[in-house]
Amino acid sequence: MTTFDSTKASLKDLLREIKMGEIQLPDFQRGWVWDDDHIRDLLVSIARSFPIGAVMLLESGGEVRFETRPVEGLENEISKAKVPEKLILDGQQRLTTLTQALSLTEAVNTRTAKGKKIKRHYYFDIQQAVDAPHSLEDAIIAVDENRQLRTNFGRDVQLDLSTPELECQNLHFPCDHVMSSDDWESTLHAVAPDQFGMYMNFRKQILQPFRDYQLPLILLKKETTKEAVCLVFEKVNTGGVQLSVFELITASYAADGYNLRDDWFGSKVRNVDSRRKRLESDPLLEGIEATEFLQAISLIYTHNRRQSDISEGKTGKQVRPVSAKRADVLQLPLSAWEEWADPLEKGFRQVGSFLKKECFYKRRELPYSTQLVPLAAIMTQLGDRWLEPKIYDKLTQWYWCGLLGELYGGAVESRMANDYEEVLNWIEDEEAIPRTVRDANFQPERFDTLRSRLSAAYKGIHILVLREGSKDWFWKASIKELDTEEIALDIHHIFPRAWCEKMNISKDLYDSILNKTSISYKANRKIGGEAPSDYLPRIQNEKQVAMDNAKMDELLLSHALSPDLLRSDSFHEFIEDRRKRLSQLVSKAMGKPVSQFSESEDYGDDDD
Numbered sequence: 001m002t003t004f005d006s007t008k009a010s011l012k013d014l015l016r017e018i019k020m021g022e023i024q025l026p027d028f029q030r031g032w033v034w035d036d037d038h039i040r041d042l043l044v045s046i047a048r049s050f051p052i053g054a055v056m057l058l059e060s061g062g063e064v065r066f067e068t069r070p071v072e073g074l075e076n077e078i079s080k081a082k083v084p085e086k087l088i089l090d091g092q093q094r095l096t097t098l099t100q101a102l103s104l105t106e107a108v109n110t111r112t113a114k115g116k117k118i119k120r121h122y123y124f125d126i127q128q129a130v131d132a133p134h135s136l137e138d139a140i141i142a143v144d145e146n147r148q149l150r151t152n153f154g155r156d157v158q159l160d161l162s163t164p165e166l167e168c169q170n171l172h173f174p175c176d177h178v179m180s181s182d183d184w185e186s187t188l189h190a191v192a193p194d195q196f197g198m199y200m201n202f203r204k205q206i207l208q209p210f211r212d213y214q215l216p217l218i219l220l221k222k223e224t225t226k227e228a229v230c231l232v233f234e235k236v237n238t239g240g241v242q243l244s245v246f247e248l249i250t251a252s253y254a255a256d257g258y259n260l261r262d263d264w265f266g267s268k269v270r271n272v273d274s275r276r277k278r279l280e281s282d283p284l285l286e287g288i289e290a291t292e293f294l295q296a297i298s299l300i301y302t303h304n305r306r307q308s309d310i311s312e313g314k315t316g317k318q319v320r321p322v323s324a325k326r327a328d329v330l331q332l333p334l335s336a337w338e339e340w341a342d343p344l345e346k347g348f349r350q351v352g353s354f355l356k357k358e359c360f361y362k363r364r365e366l367p368y369s370t371q372l373v374p375l376a377a378i379m380t381q382l383g384d385r386w387l388e389p390k391i392y393d394k395l396t397q398w399y400w401c402g403l404l405g406e407l408y409g410g411a412v413e414s415r416m417a418n419d420y421e422e423v424l425n426w427i428e429d430e431e432a433i434p435r436t437v438r439d440a441n442f443q444p445e446r447f448d449t450l451r452s453r454l455s456a457a458y459k460g461i462h463i464l465v466l467r468e469g470s471k472d473w474f475w476k477a478s479i480k481e482l483d484t485e486e487i488a489l490d491i492h493h494i495f496p497r498a499w500c501e502k503m504n505i506s507k508d509l510y511d512s513i514l515n516k517t518s519i520s521y522k523a524n525r526k527i528g529g530e531a532p533s534d535y536l537p538r539i540q541n542e543k544q545v546a547m548d549n550a551k552m553d554e555l556l557l558s559h560a561l562s563p564d565l566l567r568s569d570s571f572h573e574f575i576e577d578r579r580k581r582l583s584q585l586v587s588k589a590m591g592k593p594v595s596q597f598s599e600s601e602d603y604g605d606d607d608d
Helices: 011-020 036-047 092-103 126-131 133-138 164-169 182-191 193-212 226-236 245-254 260-265 275-279 290-311 334-357 372-387 389-404 413-428 435-439 456-467 479-484 497-502 521-527 532-540 549-557 563-567 571-590
Strands: 004-010 023-026 055-059 086-090 108-111 117-125 140-143 148-151 156-160 172-174 214-220 489-493 516-520
Touching (some): 004 011, 011 023, 011 092, 011 193, 011 214, 036 117, 036 133, 036 140, 086 092, 092 108, 117 126, 126 133, 126 193, 133 140, 140 148, 164 172, 164 182, 226 245, 245 260, 245 290, 260 275, 275 334, 372 389, 372 413, 389 413, 389 456, 389 571, 456 516, 549 563
Parallel strands (some): 023 086, 055 214
Antiparallel strands (some): 108 117, 117 172, 148 156, 489 516
């Protein structure tokens, strides 16, 4: 069964239905944004009977319900109780432009090409239009809200069209009379009867194309699903801005009388606190997206629905899956939000507590925000049980396997659903190891390619070093303490770049994470571009530091560095030794041996 009809509709009929409120906008549509140049071009295209593209409408009254609003400019003319027959999915900018320019007597609220807000009435210069029908762009005249064209910084009136008589005397036809010009013609007959012949030519050449204009129309039937509506909208949306799940669900919930936007963003007018603001009071949850929150609710809701299916004796495809996919998020009923939003908010705050225990303190340190979605849903189901030692250990192993295995980049909706269900099962059954834990893999060669601090594994390994209590090389404090105090920190080369280049060491070798660690800006200034054998004694002999070799060695070891190989400037041996030390940290975090080293890297047993 087809879900749409393809036909044509007259511009005149569409504008009439829009003005009566029979055609409206779904609330998720963005505002009207066309500027003065776009408006002029559109008017010229129709006057010349050029195609302006198809319009797509959705029949209302089906399963998909949205909060609706009139086309801009009609807010005060159409009752809020008016139920539209159709909704505009594609063609909002064009139909709004034509409604305001052709059907309303108020000035069009538009803007210049540079974005300055202006109010304009549009006219055709009749003489210009008739004399040069192929240059109609020159015949379109825009005047201000007083229907005047001013020069000399607004001091002088160049053209005054503020009354119908002045319009007729100046032979400028108002675009808001294009579809019905009887009254204007009567005035012209009285004011300038000698110009009526020219006007009739104008009416035939310019006005008639507007009145006869037909637009291709695609009408989606009311049986169309919400997911299909969303996908279709994104495919045809020429504004280039993707429609979010949150916006579509907001429009859907609004039809049931619930303001999801106020819930998430807050409203001073309605005295509603912002859920997002409450969450973002934790630095680790800054930037949380509404879509991520909805995905977590979807995991919980579909999990409980699945459990219900199983308890009812359903089997096979009758048992609906756990899901965070877009189509399933879009099907979340309002009851799911009302039941789980508050518990999930607590679950996300528990995620923040969990991450702090794992030595993450700021949002920018997090490798994947996507991994927080199933973790928050799991926390919501567990409540305070997540702090039980055995459960906590499983959560940390799963988290680090997902992170260091780099399994949460890209499209991960299926992994979210699998992990949510499998981690909960694992908590109750020791043998039910989640696929993320089982399949996570870290190759020691990966260290050689970790150069960008934006990559997930890079961030994770940096945190693993901090967890071991790494201390600064100048300040008497751990890196973690300095970061908390907002002392300037950065990740610097251990063997300085200048020294490495002087020794003809490849950038691929010296620029990897194996030759980097986090120290204060002050300590890095002491390093300069010299070899470790030169800068280490200099740091130790600083009056503010005064550190003997044993203390300095202890400090270096806290960064998983070999003091002996540093003091002897043994770069290549140092790199291989660091690979082993970092591999041990990775193995400890993942709860499993790091993949076997290549034959040239003889480090003995992985469990050392």
